[in-house]
Amino acid sequence: MKNIVLLLLPLFLLACTSTQVIRDSEYKYSEAAFKFSDPQKALEQFPQKEHGGFVTSIEKSWLGFWAGETNQDDLLAQAHTLDSRQYISLSRETEYFFFNESEEGYIPAEHEIIVMHLISSMYFMRNQQWDKARVEAKQASYFLETFFKADQKHFDDPALRTWLAGIWTALGEWNEAQVDIRKAYELTKDKNLLPWIEQKTAPKELSIAFEGTGPKVTWKFGEPLPGFEQDKEKPTVTISYPTLPWFERHQVRNTLIREQISKSNYMSQYYGIQLGKGAQRSVGFVTANTIRATGVVLGTVVGLGGLYVMAVIASHGGGSGSGELFTLPLVGGFYIAKSFWEEGDKIDESFKEYNEKMDVDGKESLKTYRFVRFMPSWISVTDQLVLTATGKEFSMKSPKSPTTVRFVQKF
Incomplete structure (x- = not known):
């Protein structure tokens, strides 16, 4: 009798417990494929749940870019949905956040919103749609530069600024690129950036290198949030910035606005x-x-x-x-x-x-803590050729740009 009851119990609970959120373990084959420099295989092994959701749309778009895909419909749908819902500003303990809830109830991290527009800009450049690529770069810049007043403490990041500077350079907007390089210097005091700030004309070649596949995630039982560890040593490129602060900021954000997070539709999976x-x-x-x-x-x-x-x-x-x-x-x-x-x-x-x-x-x-995976661990900028035994590379150059920009994914 006991065995019969225990056998039937999971069937009973199936009606009570949602299984639509992707578990950490379900990513393992896709993540392994990407780490071994096979983004196409990573897409094929990608978990089947959350189709059309914010997190999976960004993840698959990033994998798809390195697999050579040109379709960005899911990415644009997410941007359109979020824009139609409008962003709001929240303040907690002198810190300011921009806040929006996706259609399925996920509340994106700030870096995830910015990354969404950066990836979209790269897709448009690949498809030779330079004006649309510029609009997406402007959107990314808006959330880094304009959304908050200058005296409001808010999220900014040198790795994202470096990425955006590469996009501006490929679009032939060297002055805009220097705005982001200057801001990266203010954030880091990295003197290696000074020659770029002082350079009057754009370089003929530029490399933006994405290295690694994101920080390592570690869980402790009973803790609502995971820990993150840098998964690779600092690259040999002189000007390199880690993405680890993106994930640490996400944890801080979720803690400070936990009331809003707990009310989101997405958390119903946990309940x-x-x-x-x-x-x-x-x-x-x-x-x-x-x-x-x-x-x-x-x-x-x-x-x-x-x-x-x-x-x-x-x-x-x-x-x-x-x-x-x-x-x-x-x-x-x-x-x-x-x-x-x-x-x-x-x-x-x-x-x-x-x-x-x-x-x-x-x-x-x-693992109720959801976040966009497959992001790089480090983002670097150099005017030298970045060589990689395993990796992917795409070159971008608009008709008005004097610079060929190589975007390189090093695994």
């Missing part, structure tokens, strides 16, 4: 796990008590049956040994009730153990 636990407890309680009650009823019936038979015999003048004989049903009834009660205790304990295991496995596999 599904909690509902499943509650339902499982209820099933265990009802099942165990039903078995106990059944034992008591059966034991009582057997015992009372014995008493009835004894009464009948006594009324007909039964022998002196009949009393001892018919105490057996009484004792048997007691043992039946006791046996069922003990089985009920075992079922109750089994459900408790199953519940604890489900709690651990559910949290460990669901």
Whole structure:
């Protein structure tokens, strides 16, 4: 009986727990393919859930770019949806955030919004749509430069500025590129940037190198947010900036605006796990008590049956040994009730153990902290040729640009 109940339990919980959010473990084959410089294989191995969602649209667009794809419809759909919902400003503890909720309820990190426009700009450049590429670069610049007032402390990042500077240069907008290079200098005080700031004319060649496939994610049981570790040593290119601060900022953002995060539609996936636990407890309680009650009823019936038979015999003048004989049903009834009660205790304990295991496995596999994966670990800029034994490279140069910009993914 216990095995039957435990066998049916997952089917019952399936109705209570949503399985639409991609688990960490479901990315492993796609991530492995990308690390081994095969973005096409990474797309083929990509998890099938969350189709058309914000996170997966950005991830697959990034993989698709390095696989040579030209279609960016999913990317543009996300930008359009977010723009139509409008961004709002939130302030917490002197820090300012821009905030928007995607159609499926995910609340993108600030760097994810900016990256969405940077990737879209690169797609437009690949498709020779230079004006549209410029619009996307302007959008990225807006969130880095214009959305907040100058005196409002907000997110900015030298790696994103470096990436955007490369796009401006490919579009023939060296002055715009220098704005971002100057800002990267203000953020880092990296003196290697000074010659770029002072250079009056654009270089003939430029390389923007994306190295690695994102920080390592580490989870500790009971913690709502993961830890992140840099997954590669600093590149040999002199001017290189880590993307680790993007993910650390995302954690800070989620903590400071946790009230809004917890109300988002996306978090209903987590609450599904909690509902499943509650339902499982209820099933265990009802099942165990039903078995106990059944034992008591059966034991009582057997015992009372014995008493009835004894009464009948006594009324007909039964022998002196009949009393001892018919105490057996009484004792048997007691043992039946006791046996069922003990089985009920075992079922109750089994459900408790199953519940604890489900709690651990559910949290460990669901990982409610969602973020855009496959991003580079470092972003570098150089006027030298970036050589890589394994990697992908695409060169961009608009008709009005004197500079050929090589975008390089080093795995």
